[in-house]
Amino acid sequence: MSEWDLRKLRILRTLRERGTVTATAAALHMTPSAVSQQLTGLAAQLGVDLLEARGRRVRLTDAARLVLAHTEPVFEQLERADAALAAYARGDAGEVRVGAVPTAVPALVVPAVRALRDSHPQVSVRVRETEAAEAYRLLAAGDVDLALSLAAEAPSATDPRFTHVPLLADPLDVALPPDHPLASAPGLALADLAAEPWIYGGSGPWSDITRRACEAAGFSPHQGHSASGWTAILAMVEAGMGVALVPRTAADPRTAVVLRELTADRPVRHVTAAVRKGAAASRAVTHTLNALTTAAERIGRS
Structure with a gap:
């Protein structure tokens, strides 16, 4: 197999563009003799004549043009690699690992990923669905770069590990x-x-949220059934087995369940993002956070 020297190939390419050895040397900040020496060496490596004399000038041989035709895609790919590395160095490229609670994935993460494809296509997001408290454990362990979870499960705001x-x-x-x-x-x-019989999980944040909301309204809920997944909860409600509190982002229009907005004692759950302290300096993480914030603002306006 022939030896391919990219530096010498660039000189040959420049000669094709500039037309003369002198112009090529000026463009590459070389001496004309150095240009000629490099091209002679390339011809020896490839085993073909690359230049032929035309009076006081030289022209590329057919072999030289064949070489450049086949190496042009290599130069193109190298340009892409340079651009990708430059973007990576600026922080505009890279992978952001997101750990998110189930309801946040379709409501916030998916719209954010779609937006990033248009605004910052070199930022890729890898999603890991997780439970609320587990999202923060994964973040602390370095297994995800950004946790999307419930504020009720978040570590203290004074925790020095997170923003x-x-x-x-x-x-x-x-x-x-x-x-x-x-x-x-x-x-x-x-x-x-x-x-009414209420349907909620036996433990965890949703059990606490349901109990606290009902107690704030003046009663302790009777738990008729225990379930933690929204598909199961909504299916049981649809079957007339009880009632449930459901986050608006978890609503499923495919069910016949009636969702009523409360006019009093209206509870909310707070969804928050968290990153490790200092990680927000990564522009890839910042772009992802901005996309998530925009997705949340759209939900808030709807």
């Missing part, structure tokens, strides 16, 4: 069976559902 970015106050609506007597009642309040 927190509030994203969304996600309203909680009441999910009722389609034939529930209060499905169309005006002015629904949580206290109106005090005698």
Whole structure:
């Protein structure tokens, strides 16, 4: 196999563009004798004549043109590599690993990834769906670069390991069976559902959020069924097995469940992003945070 010397190939390419050895030397800040020496060496390496004399000038041989035709894609790819490395050095390129609670993935992460494809295509996002508290453990361990979770599960704001970015106050609506007597009642309040069987997880943040919301409305909820996944919860509500508090970002229009906005005692859950201290200096992370913030603002306006 022939020896391919990129530096010498660039000189040959420049000669094709400039036309003379003197002009080539000036463009590359070389002496004419150095240009001639490098091209002679390249011809020896490749085993073909690259130049032929035309009076006091030289011209490229057919072999030289063949060489350049095949090496042009190499130069193009190297230009792309240079651009990618420059973007990486600036922080405009790279992978951002995001650990996110299930409801945040379709509501926030997916819209952010779509936006980044247009605004910063060299930033790639790798998503890991996780539970709320686990997202912060993964962040602390360095397994993700950005945690998208519930503020209720977040470490203290004074924790020196993290920087927190509030994203969304996600309203909680009441999910009722389609034939529930209060499905169309005006002015629904949580206290109106005090005698209902409630569906929520046996433990974890959603259990705490449901209990606290009901207790703030003046009653302790009776847990009729235990489930942690929104598909299961909404399916049981649709079947008339109970009622549930559902974040607006978890609503599924494919079900027949009636979602009612509460006019009083309206609870919310707060979704926050967190990064390790200092990580926000990475422009790739900053671009991702900005895209998530924009996605959250759109939800807030809807």
